[in-house]
Amino acid sequence: MAVNLSAPQQDEILQIDGIRVATGCAGIKNNGSTDLVLIEICEGSTVSAVYTQNAFCAAPVTVAKQHHKEGTPRYLLINSGNANAGTGQQGLQTAIASCEAVANQVNVETHSVLPFSTGVIGQQLPLAKIQTAMANLVSGLASDNWFDAAKGIMTTDTIAKAVSKQVMLGEQRVTITGMAKGSGMIRPDMATMLSYIATDAAVTQPLLDMMLRQAVAHSFNRISVDGDTSTNDACILIATGQAKNALLSDINMPEAQTLYKAIADISQYLAHAIVRDGEGATKFIAVKVEQGRDSAECRQVAYTIAHSPLVKTALFASDPNWGRILAAVGRSGLENFDLTKVAIYLDDICIITAGEPAADYTEEKGQQVMNKDEITIKVVLNRGQASDTIWTCDFSYDYVKINAEYRS
């Protein structure tokens, strides 16, 4: 049960001129559901990407980075049900061969295809199944398949995650559509599980790269379900230029600001959707840390709270056991930390002020906040000007159930 997240409606997800999408069933997932997605990008597009920082990155991540260096990609091949991670040299060969399977059908160079995989780690990807499914997959390419694709990249997600937005760049209306998958092994590090965002706007490569880095920094890189950074994270931003707006090249252009804001909004919507659909989640939690020396130390405190199993289980139980938040702040490892300056809030209810229990706090006030399904935990460090916010979820019986039974 995702927290205040409903599935997108098919007609809300808008097509992007210059992009075609196809879905297919190769039989990689055991249950016969969609497990292949192909995205076609028209010539003349710009494409930016960020990938996981996990040192044990998956074979498709290694291959996608290499192929992207050799030129602007034309096709993105995504499979769900198998991560092709921890699969060694054979996994790399399979990832390359799956790109070849696309390239042979559509007559492009192999390096014009980027591979992406998500699912179980440590099992070889069944290449033959992908090769067999390829002709049908390619013939299904169409502009209006984003909705099905968002469903096709799901693994333990319970709800498909996709959203569209339109903005005016001067006189020209442009469209941005994004989709993402992710529910567990979520603590993105420079990227998220898998997300694909496309616009028909015309944007130069350096500006598109910058927009992606910034948008990710304030969305996918600010969420955590379980603290576990995936081996397969990737986020791709495509600008097809089909809208024929005046080419955007500088973030200070008003139109660039408008487009960036729309991309950032979509990134944040998708990142929040991943947390709302976090494995077993029953609550959506913002952890906001203010008045730190820099944003890095704000995040350090915020993630210590967000990753505490004791805080997460208290949130699940709607128990205003704020001592666990205080203990997490206390062990977060800030240098020269002076607890007598700290204030802690549950929503707008002050629990701790100047390191002391707030005089007017009552268990009833705390309980009222904890009964909600969206809660902000705010920590004021009172030692600087920086602030940062991350988003997380609680820790339930279902988290254990989902992850104890994942492969069975």
Next chain:
Amino acid sequence: MAVNLSAPQQDEILQIDGIRVATGCAGIKNNGSTDLVLIEICEGSTVSAVYTQNAFCAAPVTVAKQHHKEGTPRYLLINSGNANAGTGQQGLQTAIASCEAVANQVNVETHSVLPFSTGVIGQQLPLAKIQTAMANLVSGLASDNWFDAAKGIMTTDTIAKAVSKQVMLGEQRVTITGMAKGSGMIRPDMATMLSYIATDAAVTQPLLDMMLRQAVAHSFNRISVDGDTSTNDACILIATGQAKNALLSDINMPEAQTLYKAIADISQYLAHAIVRDGEGATKFIAVKVEQGRDSAECRQVAYTIAHSPLVKTALFASDPNWGRILAAVGRSGLENFDLTKVAIYLDDICIITAGEPAADYTEEKGQQVMNKDEITIKVVLNRGQASDTIWTCDFSYDYVKINAEYRS
């Protein structure tokens, strides 16, 4: 259900000359069970202590540190059921007043009494109940009450943790007895939840301090149940000198080595007992990291594995989903990490060698190890000479249940 841990038998727990112990019921716990323990230390003893590094340390920790500075303690007053943490100035006053209650009864200075508390954070300690119970508590002091005391300091522990050992220092037999409590909020940082170890050996203060620091470093500071460092951790080592052995003053003396080894063994037994009785634990896991550049980076990798909810739930499910171990190693943040040098083992089964899946690994071999209730995860970094080992447990439905219902 603790993992391969049985309760000590009363006659296994040996008294220590110079130490008397009493237990009482003040009504701090709701269920009427023992919640007060008093330890009396004879004059002429040496006493060493280490305390939590959590910046939000509890009131009794602050008071105990201060009192200990003013002279060798004569009494240790321990309550369970309430941590007296996050309680501000009032909590400090209560901690001091509870020491006064002891001091008044036994006619010592208040600073000769050290207070210790464990239980719920964020509630004021009921001082009047402790004062009322004091006369009875003091009158119950006796040499043979260690066993009851080990039960009296329990909170969510399911099994009392105590152990004794005797060794010969030259011609002189000395005895060491230790007890500990702890089950959740366990990732000790320079100390553990609460542990008290005493010997009748004669040891100088500097040597006793050194023995405690070293023993803790290889026991309590190498365990984690949930990564949450408590606000109340403390470990106390007492040497009464009543055995009249030649005073030990140098770790290089053979007798000092003998005594240290016994103290280290007891510390490790108690630390392991805390993990075996970890909240909801069904498995006891050693995480061993070898061939690192220094022991700090070995621990960094080991704790990343030990704190991964995905690894812990896979262990609970006996699922050889080793991709989660690989992903944890990959995100552990070592500088210049070269995964092509890494090997990973489940017990003696090689999963990954030189960063590649081991050719002779089979799911059946992995399953055989995962079916055990004691498992060693070994990571060989192949970039140095250092190694380190920590101990942890799995993550079960019962962990969530225990912590969601802790205050209800």
